[in-house]
Amino acid sequence: MLVRNKIKQYREKKNISQGKLADLCNVSRQTINAIENNKYDPSLQLAFDIAKTLGVTVDHLFLSEGEMEE
Numbered sequence: 463m464l465v466r467n468k469i470k471q472y473r474e475k476k477n478i479s480q481g482k483l484a485d486l487c488n489v490s491r492q493t494i495n496a497i498e499n500n501k502y503d504p505s506l507q508l509a510f511d512i513a514k515t516l517g518v519t520v521d522h523l524f525l526s527e528g529e530m531e532e
Contacts, residue, residue, distance in 0.1 A: 465500075465503065465524055465525065466500055466524070466525050467497065467498065467500065467523050467524050467525070468522070468523055468524075468525065469483075469494070469497060469498050469512060469516070469523055470498045472516040472517075472518055472522070472523065473498075473516060476516060476517070478515075478516075480494045480495055480498070481494075483512065483515060483516075486511075486515045487508060487511045487512055487515055488511075489508065493508075494512075497512075509523065509524065
């Protein structure tokens with residue numbers, strides 16, 4: 463199943479750069495970039511770390527293919 467994410471939208475709403483989000487989640491900026499561009503699926507722990515840092519729940523960040531069309 464294809465999964466997309468809204469990390470970039472939430473990150474920009476909070477005015478946080480990819481680098482800052484990466485630092486806060488203890489990963490590289492390239493990792494955040496790859497996740498935002500749907501080239502890499504984060505581990506469950508990283509998904510929770512990103513969600514916590516952005517102040518949302520994991521289900522707000524990630525959308526299945528069916529949800530994207532709604």
